[in-house]
Amino acid sequence: MALSLLRQRAASAARCARHASASTSVAPRARQNSTFGRVEEAPPETSEDWTNFQLKRAEYQSLLENLGQYGSSQTRENTFQPHHSLHRPVAPQDITLSALLASGAHFGHSQKRMNPNFVPYAYGIRAGITVIDLDHTLPLLRRAAQVVRGVAARGGSVVFVGTRSDLRSAVRLAAERMGKQGYHVGERWLPGTLTNKVHMFGPEVARDEQVVPDLVVFLNPIPNIHAIRECALEHVPTIGIVDSNVDPRVVMYPIPANDESTRTAELIAGLLSVAGREGVAIHEEQQAKIASRRAARHREQHIA
Amino acid sequence: MNIARQAAGGALRFRTYATAAYVPPASLEGMQRARIPPPKPKPESSTFYTGRANYYDQLLALESAAKQTRSALQQLHLLPLPQFAQQNLPPLQPVWKSKVDLAELMDAKLTTSRYRRFVTQLNQLNEYRRLAEVAGHTELATRLQRVLDMFERENKEAILARGKSKPVKFDEFGRSYTVGRRKESAARVWVIAAQPAPGEQAASSLVAPTSAQSPIAEVPSLPSAAATGIAGFTSGPLSMSPAPIKVSATNILINNIPLADYFPHLTDRERIVRPFRVAGLLGAFNVFALVRGGGSTGQSGALALGIAKGLAAHVPEVEPLLRKAKMLKRDPRMVERKKTGRAKARKAYTWVKR
Numbered sequence: 001m002a003l004s005l006l007r008q009r010a011a012s013a014a015r016c017a018r019h020a021s022a023s024t025s026v027a028p029r030a031r032q033n034s035t036f037g038r039v040e041e042a043p044p045e046t047s048e049d050w051t052n053f054q055l056k057r058a059e060y061q062s063l064l065e066n067l068g069q070y071g072s073s074q075t076r077e078n079t080f081q082p083h084h085s086l087h088r089p090v091a092p093q094d095i096t097l098s099a100l101l102a103s104g105a106h107f108g109h110s111q112k113r114m115n116p117n118f119v120p121y122a123y124g125i126r127a128g129i130t131v132i133d134l135d136h137t138l139p140l141l142r143r144a145a146q147v148v149r150g151v152a153a154r155g156g157s158v159v160f161v162g163t164r165s166d167l168r169s170a171v172r173l174a175a176e177r178m179g180k181q182g183y184h185v186g187e188r189w190l191p192g193t194l195t196n197k198v199h200m201f202g203p204e205v206a207r208d209e210q211v212v213p214d215l216v217v218f219l220n221p222i223p224n225i226h227a228i229r230e231c232a233l234e235h236v237p238t239i240g241i242v243d244s245n246v247d248p249r250v251v252m253y254p255i256p257a258n259d260e261s262t263r264t265a266e267l268i269a270g271l272l273s274v275a276g277r278e279g280v281a282i283h284e285e286q287q288a289k290i291a292s293r294r295a296a297r298h299r300e301q302h303i304a
Numbered sequence: 305m306n307i308a309r310q311a312a313g314g315a316l317r318f319r320t321y322a323t324a325a326y327v328p329p330a331s332l333e334g335m336q337r338a339r340i341p342p343p344k345p346k347p348e349s350s351t352f353y354t355g356r357a358n359y360y361d362q363l364l365a366l367e368s369a370a371k372q373t374r375s376a377l378q379q380l381h382l383l384p385l386p387q388f389a390q391q392n393l394p395p396l397q398p399v400w401k402s403k404v405d406l407a408e409l410m411d412a413k414l415t416t417s418r419y420r421r422f423v424t425q426l427n428q429l430n431e432y433r434r435l436a437e438v439a440g441h442t443e444l445a446t447r448l449q450r451v452l453d454m455f456e457r458e459n460k461e462a463i464l465a466r467g468k469s470k471p472v473k474f475d476e477f478g479r480s481y482t483v484g485r486r487k488e489s490a491a492r493v494w495v496i497a498a499q500p501a502p503g504e505q506a507a508s509s510l511v512a513p514t515s516a517q518s519p520i521a522e523v524p525s526l527p528s529a530a531a532t533g534i535a536g537f538t539s540g541p542l543s544m545s546p547a548p549i550k551v552s553a554t555n556i557l558i559n560n561i562p563l564a565d566y567f568p569h570l571t572d573r574e575r576i577v578r579p580f581r582v583a584g585l586l587g588a589f590n591v592f593a594l595v596r597g598g599g600s601t602g603q604s605g606a607l608a609l610g611i612a613k614g615l616a617a618h619v620p621e622v623e624p625l626l627r628k629a630k631m632l633k634r635d636p637r638m639v640e641r642k643k644t645g646r647a648k649a650r651k652a653y654t655w656v657k658r
Contacts, residue, residue, distance in 0.1 A: 043391040047440035053389065054439065057381035157346050159353050172364070175350045183350050190355040200355055210344040213353070 085263050086173060089270025092145035100134050100141075103263040108132045108244030117247045121256035130244040132256050141268065144239045144253045145275035148215065151237075152181055152279025153286075156214030159183040160269060161227060166262040167219050167269075174217075174273035181280050182273065183213065189227040194234045212236060217272055219265045221250060241268060358412035359422075366425040369451060373432045373444070382439055393438055398430050398452075399460040406455065426455055472617035480617040484610030486635050489598030493610030495618060498554045498590050556591045558607065572604035579612040582629045583622035589615065609634055 044050045068075070090099060100106070108114070108122065108130030123133035148158060158178060160171040168186035175182035192199065197206045205211065216231050218224055218240035228250050231238050240251035241259045248254035258264050347353075351360035377383040400406075400423050407414040414422075433448035457463065472480050477496065484491045537543040556563040556576065567573050580586045591611060595603045612631040616623040626632050640649035647653055 041386075041388045043388050045392055047438075050439040054381045061381065155343070161353075180346065183347070183353050185351075185353050187354055187360070189353075193353055193355055205347075208344065210346050 085266040085270065086169060089177070089274050090267060092142055092149075092271055092275045095138065095141065095271055097134050097138060099267065100137060100257070100264070103267045104261040105137060105257040105264040105267070106132045106134050107258045107261065113245040115245055115247050117249060118242070118244050118256070121242075121248065121254075122244060132244060132258065137256050140253070141255050141257075141271065144217075144255055145272055147237070147239060147253055148217070148272045149275040149279040149282075151215045152178065152276045153282040154214075155181070155283050155287075157181050157183060157210070158215045158217065158276055159185060159213045160217050160219070160273070161185045161189060161224055162219035162265060162269065163188055163223055164220055167265050170262075170266045170269045171219065174269040174276075177273040178276040179280055181283075182276060189224050191226050191230075193227070194230040194236070215239065217269070218251065219269055220259050222246060222259070225250070239272070241265065356412055356418075358410050359414065359418060362410050362412075363422055363425065366422070366429065366451075369448075370425060370428050370432065373429065373436075373448065376444065377432060377435060380439070380441065382435055385435065393434060396427075396430055396434060397464055398427065399457045399463050400426055401455055401457055405457070409455070426452065472613065474617070480614045482610045482613035482617065484606040484608065484613065484634070486605030486609060487598050487602035487638060489595060489602035489606040491593050491595040491603065491606035491610045493591060493593045493607065493614050495589050495591050495611065495614030497618060498588055554587050554590050556593075558593045558595055558603075567600060567604060569600060572600050575604045576607050576611065578629075579608055579615055579626060579631050582625055582631060583615050583619065585615060585619065585622065589618065605635060 042049075044053045085103065106123070108118075111125045111128050111130055114122065114130050118130075121133055121136050123131045123135075125131065151158060158175075158181060160174045160182070161184075162168065162171040163185065171184040171186050175184035190200065194212055197211045201209075201211060212234050213236060216227070216236055216238050218228065218238060221228055221240040221242060222245075228238060228240070237253070238251040239253040239255065241257050241264070242248045242251065242254040243257070243259040246259075248256065255268060257268065347357075349357040349361055351357045351364070354360050374383060401409065403414050403416065403419045406419060406422065429448060430452060433445050433452065436442075436448065437445035472482055474480055479494045479496045482493050482495070484493060534542045558566045563573060563576065567576070577586075580589070591614070593607055593610060595607055597603070598606070608631065612626050616626055616632060623632070642649055645653075
């Protein structure tokens with residue numbers, strides 16, 4: 001009965017544009033029509049009202065959970081959620097062409113904006129859009145992961161730069177994965193961070209701390225061209241996602257991919273940070289070995 | 305030879321490799337090289353390369369606190385809050401630190417956009433705190449309050465109380481002290497509740513500042529209640545007689561002079577008694593007032609305002625009545641100044657054609 005009601009509503013919506021509002025709220029209306037688990041629409045006043053409000057909602061949720069086991073075997077846990085690319089990064093050894101394709105890494109810019117130096121990384125052009133050859137992207141991505149792992153294993157600092165609002169959380173999480181050796185810049189890169197460090201950070205910090213990083217990863221190199229230039233001036237190796245309108249030689253280890261796609265950037269940043277995390281673990285292991293060797297030598301000296 | 309090569313090896317950055325003589329590699333084998341300097345420590349904060357590490361650390365801490373709170377409230381089924389439940393939430397009145405104070409607190413330079421972003425996060429956290437408090441989760445609310453207290457101004461109460469009139473204080477005898485002004489006159493009014501029973505007259509003379517010499521009964525002119533109600537009606541509600549109102553004698557002393565002596569005109573006396581009439585408190589209060597400045601109209605208007613404020617302080621229920629009757633508003637009309645080229649403020653000189 002409810003289903004036929006829904007079908008009627010959907011049919012009328014398809015027929016008449018006036019019922020556009022009905023078409024969007026068919027599912028909630030169906031829920032409101034049922035009386036079970038219905039939350040009363042009176043605003044809660046006392047704390048008891050609030051407790052009842054919470055309990056009613058909890059009841060409904062537990063009901064859904066209980067009935068959930070009888071339906072489809074697809075759950076929230078085993079289905080793709082948009083936040084997975086941020087919080088479930090792919091390991092460098094598990095990256096596949098289909099994952100890159102699914103994140104939209106193969107979409108380049110318009111043919112008119114193609115940089116002639118990018119041609120080796122382009123697969124072709126379709127509907128005026130450059131299609132990036134992922135057969136080149138994949139090994140270059142893995143090479144970049146090796147670089148990150150190597151730098152981290154030697155105790156180097158890696159800076160993730162992503163200056164768009166949607167890249168902020170990706171670079172923050174990537175830096176967090178690398179612990180003490182990871183840094184992130186989610187806002188505008190201030191010019192002179194590396195070349196004017198005495199003015200930027202003060203003479204004590206510039207003298208006592210290692211201000212120049214050992215590797216910088218750019219998720220959007222075009223707005224950060226000055227940062228890339230500073231890195232070149234300070235001899236800092238760079239990794240960057242280069243799109244079809246960029247000369248791949250601006251960075252040391254280019255990754256030809258779509259720089260406008262959030263999912264691609266999150267995938268690449270996650271992958272590189274996982275490689276970095278492995279490098280950090282290697283470094284810590286080595287430090288622990290050195291420390292234990294030193295301690296053993298001290299003990300021998302004390303005994304002797 | 306080896307010492308010279310040492311100096312050359314250490315000073316490679318000065319391109320001595322290009323100007324120095326050729327040395328066969330075999331001779332360099334036994335050379336002692338300078339020890340690699342120990343690596344400098346890396347920067348502490350992960351936002352070091354933003355250039356504003358202090359600010360971004362604080363902001364990220366706030367954002368993570370907001371995320372954790374949001375997930376906690378979602379688990380408690382308080383979020384997402386439907387529209388009907390938002391009605392009864394108490395209003396938020398945050399008073400955050402100013403941009404300068406916040407920059408000093410964070411030890412970082414703050415631009416307006418950064419300050420606004422920070423305050424947006426604070427407001428979000430404040431909303432979550434309100435929700436937790438209203439729903440009865442006090443520990444969560446207090447933890448959030450502790451975080452937010454760091455960023456609130458010290459004189460928050462003073463700022464929120466701005467624009468609100470200070471509550472009228474009562475002294476140990478139960479007198480309210482209020483001030484009323486009209487035109488050039490200012491009146492200081494003390495209002496005290498009149499003692500009901502005549503036996504307490506002795507006690508009230510001690511308590512009241514009014515020297516109760518001759519209680520002049522301020523009996524107002526009541527409409528004489530006809531036995532049959534309003535003339536001409538024989539049936540219906542208008543034919544019934546209203547209940548007679550008993551009004552006790554009270555004192556109104558102005559500059560230590562009774563009301564009737566100080567204001568010989570009826571209009572002035574009526575103006576002063578009007579607050580009692582509107583509030584329905586005729587005979588409930590004694591009034592002692594000191595007034596100076598202006599003339600009879602100004603002084604009576606000032607007294608009326610002072611008395612109305614005093615009544616509102618004693619009996620808060622009558623405040624809406626007095627407000628509706630515009631008795632609590634200081635009449636802003638003042639004597640307009642005389643202007644040059646005119647005889648008086650507005651009066652122009654006789655216009656002459658030639």
